[in-house]
Amino acid sequence: MSDIKTNGPVLAADGTPLKRSLARALRVEKTRALMLIAPLLIFVLISFIIPIVSMLFRSVDNRIVEDTMPYTVAALKTWDASSGALPDEPVYAALARDMKAAAEKKEHTRIGGRLNYEESGFSSLFRKTGRAAKKFDLDSGEPFKAKLIDIHKDWGKIETWKIMQTHSVDYTNGYFLNAVDMKRTPDGAQMQDDDKRVLLKLFGRTMWMSLVITGMCILLGYPVAWILANLPARQANLLMILVLLPFWTSLLVRTSAWKVMLQQQGVINDVLVWLGFIADDSRLIIINNATGTIIAMTHILLPFMILPMYSVMQTIQPSYLRAAKSLGATNWTAFWRVYFPQSIPGIGAGSILVFILAIGYYITPEIVGGNKGVFISNRIAYHISTSLNWGLAAALGSILLAAVLILYWAYDKIVGIDNVKLG
Amino acid sequence: MKFTKTLMATTALTMVAGVAGAADMADEMTIVSWGGAYTASQMNAYHKPYMEKTGVNIISDDSSAEAVAKLRAMNEANNITWDVVDVVASDAMRLCDEGLALEIDPDTMLADAPDGTKASEDFGDLLVSECFIPQIVYSTTFGYRTDMVGDKAPTTVCDIFDLATYPGKRSLQKRPIDNMEWALYCDGVAKDDIYDVLGTDAGVDRALAKLDTIKDQVVWWTAGAETPQLLADGEVVMGSTFNGRLFSAIAEQNQPIGMLWDMQSFDLDGWIIPAGLSPERQARALDYVYFATDTQRLADQAKYISYGPARKSSAPLVGKHADLGIDMAPHMPTDPANAANVHLYDYSWWADNRDDLDAKFQAWLAK
Numbered sequence: 001m002s003d004i005k006t007n008g009p010v011l012a013a014d015g016t017p018l019k020r021s022l023a024r025a026l027r028v029e030k031t032r033a034l035m036l037i038a039p040l041l042i043f044v045l046i047s048f049i050i051p052i053v054s055m056l057f058r059s060v061d062n063r064i065v066e067d068t069m070p071y072t073v074a075a076l077k078t079w080d081a082s083s084g085a086l087p088d089e090p091v092y093a094a095l096a097r098d099m100k101a102a103a104e105k106k107e108h109t110r111i112g113g114r115l116n117y118e119e120s121g122f123s124s125l126f127r128k129t130g131r132a133a134k135k136f137d138l139d140s141g142e143p144f145k146a147k148l149i150d151i152h153k154d155w156g157k158i159e160t161w162k163i164m165q166t167h168s169v170d171y172t173n174g175y176f177l178n179a180v181d182m183k184r185t186p187d188g189a190q191m192q193d194d195d196k197r198v199l200l201k202l203f204g205r206t207m208w209m210s211l212v213i214t215g216m217c218i219l220l221g222y223p224v225a226w227i228l229a230n231l232p233a234r235q236a237n238l239l240m241i242l243v244l245l246p247f248w249t250s251l252l253v254r255t256s257a258w259k260v261m262l263q264q265q266g267v268i269n270d271v272l273v274w275l276g277f278i279a280d281d282s283r284l285i286i287i288n289n290a291t292g293t294i295i296a297m298t299h300i301l302l303p304f305m306i307l308p309m310y311s312v313m314q315t316i317q318p319s320y321l322r323a324a325k326s327l328g329a330t331n332w333t334a335f336w337r338v339y340f341p342q343s344i345p346g347i348g349a350g351s352i353l354v355f356i357l358a359i360g361y362y363i364t365p366e367i368v369g370g371n372k373g374v375f376i377s378n379r380i381a382y383h384i385s386t387s388l389n390w391g392l393a394a395a396l397g398s399i400l401l402a403a404v405l406i407l408y409w410a411y412d413k414i415v416g417i418d419n420v421k422l423g
Numbered sequence: 424m425k426f427t428k429t430l431m432a433t434t435a436l437t438m439v440a441g442v443a444g445a446a447d448m449a450d451e452m453t454i455v456s457w458g459g460a461y462t463a464s465q466m467n468a469y470h471k472p473y474m475e476k477t478g479v480n481i482i483s484d485d486s487s488a489e490a491v492a493k494l495r496a497m498n499e500a501n502n503i504t505w506d507v508v509d510v511v512a513s514d515a516m517r518l519c520d521e522g523l524a525l526e527i528d529p530d531t532m533l534a535d536a537p538d539g540t541k542a543s544e545d546f547g548d549l550l551v552s553e554c555f556i557p558q559i560v561y562s563t564t565f566g567y568r569t570d571m572v573g574d575k576a577p578t579t580v581c582d583i584f585d586l587a588t589y590p591g592k593r594s595l596q597k598r599p600i601d602n603m604e605w606a607l608y609c610d611g612v613a614k615d616d617i618y619d620v621l622g623t624d625a626g627v628d629r630a631l632a633k634l635d636t637i638k639d640q641v642v643w644w645t646a647g648a649e650t651p652q653l654l655a656d657g658e659v660v661m662g663s664t665f666n667g668r669l670f671s672a673i674a675e676q677n678q679p680i681g682m683l684w685d686m687q688s689f690d691l692d693g694w695i696i697p698a699g700l701s702p703e704r705q706a707r708a709l710d711y712v713y714f715a716t717d718t719q720r721l722a723d724q725a726k727y728i729s730y731g732p733a734r735k736s737s738a739p740l741v742g743k744h745a746d747l748g749i750d751m752a753p754h755m756p757t758d759p760a761n762a763a764n765v766h767l768y769d770y771s772w773w774a775d776n777r778d779d780l781d782a783k784f785q786a787w788l789a790k
Contacts (some may be wrong), residue, residue: 070523098550103603105522106522107522109519109520109521110520110521110522112520113517113520113521116775116778117778120775120776120778120779121775121776122775123520123775124771124774124775127520127771195627195783195786195787196629196779196782196783196786197786198782198785198786200790201789202789263656263658264592264658265656265657266656273776288642288643366645370595370642370643371643371788371789372789379785382781384492385488385489385491385492386491386492386522387778387781388491388492388495388517389779
């Protein structure tokens with residue numbers, strides 16, 4: 001035993017130090033594991049993360065102005081908007097040059113559309129000017145100031161130039177300001193006009209109604225999950241199918257079914273009138289408003305609450321309850337002090353799922369929400385597909401994403417994310 | 424190293440194969456439209472005869488509602504998968520503005536009328552954008568439940584605002600366009616002055632104040648099928664929608680619904696060809712629209728759906744409904760009896776003011 005070295009590094013069978021050998025083995029393990037998940041990782045990166053990041057990037061990207069009108073943007077840098085005087089001839093000459101180039105590439109209307117989001121009228125201003133600009137002779141040396149003002153009187157207004165100057169930065173906070181009912185103006189950020197403020201209200205409504213829906217799901221889902229977890233397997237399976245059937249049914253079908261149920265000439269109102277609970281001329285209005293959205297979305301999201309609750313409740317030993325009772329607890333005390341605390345992880349998981357799904361909901365509020373029950377996502381959809389103001393849509397989406405992350409973080413601080421169990 | 428080379432070689436090969444595949448695609452094309460009865464009418468009037476004539480395979484895609492956004496995304500991704508797209512005129516203008524649609528010269532790219540009239544003259548004022556090939560004239564107008572209005576059928580659009588005579592809910596489209604104009608008209612603004620008034624802040628307030636008088640009685644719709652359904656269920660007394668939808672509810676489904684043509688809002692629907700197609704596909708698309716928008720074809724579509732053909736020369740050729748055998752001319756929005764008092768929707772005004780008015784309209788709705 002005396003030939004064993006006791007002070008040098010421990011060696012592996014092949015003579016290398018054990019520490020290094022172990023590190024190499026672990027590295028190989030890790031590489032292999034990484035290789036195994038690589039296809040998924042690359043897939044997620046390409047199909048999920050990159051598109052999201054590039055979409056979010058649009059919320060600040062404003063390079064279209066300088067890319068399309070480089071000379072005008074440069075010339076406008078020296079113009080003092082507060083002077084009260086129109087820009088000088090060089091700015092107009094630069095505009096003529098940019099317009100001619102843009103019109104030949106058919107880009108003038110695109111930037112007109114961009115600026116029209118800020119101020120009505122830019123769309124036709126650029127369309128009209130671009131049409132005339134194709135015939136400009138840039139080397140003639142004639143004064144473009146008079147000519148452009150003659151083409152469209154708006155070029156003779158200081159307001160037009162102020163807006164051009166304000167929105168000529170490459171990266172703008174304008175979309176984010178718009179998203180919170182403010183606007184970027186020559187005098188800094190200001191509140192949006194009273195009659196155009198709607199988005200903050202919609203954000204607030206989205207949060208509030210999602211909370212209500214989550215609360216309703218907890219109230220309705222908890223007893224169902226409890227019954228599911230405590231019935232004998234045969235009955236429990238049958239009940240489970242009743243929970244899962246709607247879960248497997250198309251969202252659109254379920255939403256349309258609610259329409260048939262809830263409308264004024266619908267099933268619920270008809271039954272209530274038939275039973276004599278309400279008069280025929282005072283039928284309940286429970287659709288095309290917030291009530292409709294809450295009812296339909298609670299129903300649609302209920303399985304997302306029941307399933308995590310059920311899987312947690314299944315693991316709670318019934319013997320704990322019996323033990324509590326044998327020690328003298330009433331039914332209520334046994335439930336509240338022993339059973340309920342153990343089921344909280346299920347409530348937590350269900351609430352997170354339901355809440356996060358709810359704040360991004362689009363189709364159900366659109367169909368049953370009327371004007372008082374629509375969410376911020378309906379505005380995002382509008383700006384993506386109808387107004388084409390993708391910058392604003394991206395800003396709204398970023399804010400929604402940030403709100404979810406903050407709530408998630410707050411939840412982690414208060415309840416602890418380790419307490420969430422999906423099964 | 425060798426692996427990378429092989430990988431690159433295979434990728435290049437796949438790409439070549441892809442391009443070669445695309446070159447042969449000229450005998451297959453994707454046509455985008457609105458779906459439902461409308462696509463069916465195009466299938467019968469245009470697609471089937473064209474497929475028979477040329478052997479081309481036409482694939483239908485019902486994405487017109489999202490066409491502008493999708494075309495923009497396709498353009499950015501540099502991968503345009505559509506050949507011909509059916510859009511409303513205002514969308515065509517937007518696409519043209521964005522440089523996403525091909526500019527069309529009607530006289531060289533579209534068929535002359537049978538009597539030799541040039542296409543530009545045959546379509547006339549309906550050529551509202553350089554990229555737009557008009558196909559039909561449709562209107563947004565009102566239908567009412569004949570059994571719910573008593574013995575006084577509504578006769579003017581202003582009956583919409585008359586809650587005393589016609590109590591009950593009404594459905595309106597959830598957008599400012601048309602509704603603002605109707606509101607001002609019924610508030611006493613002369614038809615020719617509507618856009619001048621609407622162009623001022625006071626005018627917008629005035630229109631919204633008029634709409635306020637019926638706001639809590641309005642069901643707002645977003646899809647054209649909603650109003651006919653709401654009328655059929657008796658949920659609303661009257662409501663606006665596209666005239667063809669009302670025609671099918673009345674004539675094909677025998678619902679107790681009457682048409683109110685007063686101040687119907689004319690609009691156009693037609694084709695655009697996406698910019699940036701390969702030469703083979705573009706040639707195919709142009710060949711298709713040359714065929715599909717000639718005088719006879721446009722008149723044929725009216726056999727299946729009650730929208731008026733966009734060519735003047737097609738009007739006399741409009742015949743009977745293909746299945747019901749009823750005369751279609753009296754159901755066209757362009758029929759003189761129906762078009763006694765129409766509202767002409769100003770495209771360029773709305774192109775400028777849509778963003779602004781929509782924000783105000785939405786803020787008003789949420790109040």
